[in-house]
Amino acid sequence: MTAIHVTPEQVWTALSAVPDPEIPVVSITDMGMVRDVTVDGGRVTVTFTPTFSGCPALHVIRESIGEAVRALGLEDVEVRSTLTPPWTTDWIKEDARERLRQYGIAPPAPADESPLITLDPEPTRCPRCGSLNVRMTASFGPTLCKRLYVCESCREPFEGFKSV
Amino acid sequence: MTGSGQLSAVSGQQEMLTPQLQPALIRKLTALADDEIILAHRDGEWTGHAPILEEDIALANIAQDELGHAGLYLELRRELDGSDPDRLAFFRDADEFTNVRLAELPKGDWAFTMLRQYLFDAYEALWLDAARASTYAPLAEVAAKALREEKFHLQHTSLWVERLALGTDESHRRTQNALNELWPRTAQLFQPVQDEEKLVEAGILPDLTGVRARWEALVVPHLTGKCGLTLPDVPADAVGGRDTHTEHLAPLLAEMQSVARAVPNAEVW
Numbered sequence: 001m002t003a004i005h006v007t008p009e010q011v012w013t014a015l016s017a018v019p020d021p022e023i024p025v026v027s028i029t030d031m032g033m034v035r036d037v038t039v040d041g042g043r044v045t046v047t048f049t050p051t052f053s054g055c056p057a058l059h060v061i062r063e064s065i066g067e068a069v070r071a072l073g074l075e076d077v078e079v080r081s082t083l084t085p086p087w088t089t090d091w092i093k094e095d096a097r098e099r100l101r102q103y104g105i106a107p108p109a110p111a112d113e114s115p116l117i118t119l120d121p122e123p124t125r126c127p128r129c130g131s132l133n134v135r136m137t138a139s140f141g142p143t144l145c146k147r148l149y150v151c152e153s154c155r156e157p158f159e160g161f162k163s164v
Numbered sequence: 165m166t167g168s169g170q171l172s173a174v175s176g177q178q179e180m181l182t183p184q185l186q187p188a189l190i191r192k193l194t195a196l197a198d199d200e201i202i203l204a205h206r207d208g209e210w211t212g213h214a215p216i217l218e219e220d221i222a223l224a225n226i227a228q229d230e231l232g233h234a235g236l237y238l239e240l241r242r243e244l245d246g247s248d249p250d251r252l253a254f255f256r257d258a259d260e261f262t263n264v265r266l267a268e269l270p271k272g273d274w275a276f277t278m279l280r281q282y283l284f285d286a287y288e289a290l291w292l293d294a295a296r297a298s299t300y301a302p303l304a305e306v307a308a309k310a311l312r313e314e315k316f317h318l319q320h321t322s323l324w325v326e327r328l329a330l331g332t333d334e335s336h337r338r339t340q341n342a343l344n345e346l347w348p349r350t351a352q353l354f355q356p357v358q359d360e361e362k363l364v365e366a367g368i369l370p371d372l373t374g375v376r377a378r379w380e381a382l383v384v385p386h387l388t389g390k391c392g393l394t395l396p397d398v399p400a401d402a403v404g405g406r407d408t409h410t411e412h413l414a415p416l417l418a419e420m421q422s423v424a425r426a427v428p429n430a431e432v433w
Contacts, residue, residue: 053309054232083236083305086312138218139320140225144313148218164312 004073008037011044014068021057021064022143025099028061032091035082043076044069049087052144089163101127105146106160124160126151136160180299180366188359189300190241191262192369194252195357195406197237198263201253202413203284204230205420206271215274222320226281229313236306243302254424258414262357262406266349268413275328275338280346282321283383287353289314290378294370303368322386329391336392343387344396351403354379 015037016029028034028048036047046065050058062079069077089108092100097107109122124147126134131153138148146159181189207227214220238249266284271277292314295307328335354376356364363369387393424430 050309052229052232052313053236054228054230054313056228083309084301086305086309088312138222139316139323140218140222142221144225144228162316 004042006039006044006072006074008039010072011037011039011046011069014072015046015065018061018064018068021060022055022145023100023103023105025103026092026096028065030093030096030099032087032093033061034065042074043078044074045078045080047080047082049082049085051087055144087164089161100161104128104158106149106158108161108163111163122163124149126154126156127158128156129154134160180368182366185359185362185366185368186244188357188363189368190244191357192360192363193237193241193244195262197234197241197249197252198261198406199267199284200230200234200237202261202263202416203267203281204228204234205416206267206269207277207281209271210277219274223277226317226320229317232313233310236310240302240306250424254421255428258409258417259407261409261413261417263409263413264349264352264406265404265408265410266346266352268410268416269345269349270412272342273338275335276342276345278321278324278328279339279342281317282325283346283350284353285314285318285321286383287350287375287379289318290382291370291375294375294378297367298369299367325387326391329387329393339391340393343393347396348398351398352406355403355405357406 012029012034015034016027018028020026020028020031020033031051033048033051034046035049036045038045038047046069048061048065050061058081062081065079066077088111090111092108100107104127106124106127109124123132124134124136125132126149129151131151133152134149135152136147136149137157141148141159145162147162148157149160150157204227207223207230210223211220214223234253235249238247238252241247241252242249266280269276269280272280289311292307292311296304296311298304298307325339328339330336354372356372360369360372364371384395388395
């Protein structure tokens with residue numbers, strides 16, 4: 001059997017077509033979840049980091065990574081997870097943030113690293129009209145990564161991505 | 165990822181955790197996970213019954229994060245002794261659980277649930293913050309990860325405590341009653357497990373005395389100053405170890421474990 005040869009770039013390209021299961025307009029590479037791709041002969045190792053530790057989509061992501069790499073013709077695929085460094089919303093790519101906004105989700109503000117105890121959440125802009133005059137209606141939303149808001153300017157409800 | 169330098173680094177980290185220290189760390193990881201599992205179940209009991217829909221969703225989210233944290237701790241334990249996290253969660257009996265009694269008390273009213281969650285969230289956030297400095301790298305990684313999620317819990321529950329304490333006479337009374345019942349139980353959060361002091365000496369675990377001082381500096385001014393609540397007197401015997409439980413834990417586990425025990429060989433999807 002002839003070993004199929006792929007480059008790390010080809011693997012990264014394949015992974016960029018794997019959508020975030022809960023937000024299909026962005027991929028797992030857009031989200032910064034894929035941390036490393038190593039190709040050693042016919043063996044590929046992909047290291048990814050979870051977003052939220054309780055996210056029920058982690059199994060799906062792991063399996064989707066394996067499937068995407070095997071679709072390149074490889075059979076020896078290892079998918080590893082790592083917690084270091086912990087995932088941050090700062091890794092979400094700029095064009096992915098714009099796709100989130102168009103999808104109706106307010107992109108996350110820059111993550112606040114300094115004081116441990118802050119009772120005030122980060123400022124959020126309405127994804128439809130751009131106003132900062134918004135009101136949070138629920139600090140937890142339908143998925144672990146989102147909060148619910150209403151824009152006081154255009155009166156539309158929307159979801160906002162938490163900053164971590 | 166697989167260079168020899170990395171292997172040396174990992175080996176060096178493992179040496180901080182000697183075989184003599186492993187049983188104590190296993191005990192501690194299990195206790196941390198048990199707190200999350202039991203509290204998550206109490207939070208989950210509000211599903212479909214919270215005062216408003218948004219809070220139904222919020223508390224389910226918090227419970228989900230708690231189960232995620234329990235999973236992280238039990239994975240660390242699995243790396244040490246090969247145990248199965250699902251087996252530990254769903255097949256241990258009440259006398260084997262090591263959660264604090266605070267977590268197993270019935271959910272009470274909304275003031276009780278929110279105040280309990282706030283007291284626990286503040287402890288957890290500060291413990292995780294200190295544990296980021298652990299000399300045992302896998303634990304430091306878990307702490308850094310979980311802390312990012314914990315800040316949302318604390319923001320949410322501290323606002324609820326304020327709303328309830330500063331709301332109507334009725335909500336203030338309920339919050340004060342909850343504090344009267346919960347405050348004496350919080351001391352158990354800061355009780356070390358057997359041989360924990362050796363792990364503190366090795367720099368693997370934070371010193372609970374320091375965590376408690378920071379916790380009190382955070383919650384006491386908030387509760388008594390901003391929220392206008394009164395701290396109750398604490399009886400001298402208000403602590404006790406994690407190996408004793410109230411009568412509420414066994415029925416909680418009977419419900420939580422009923423499906424797993426009914427179909428013990430069920431496979432995850």
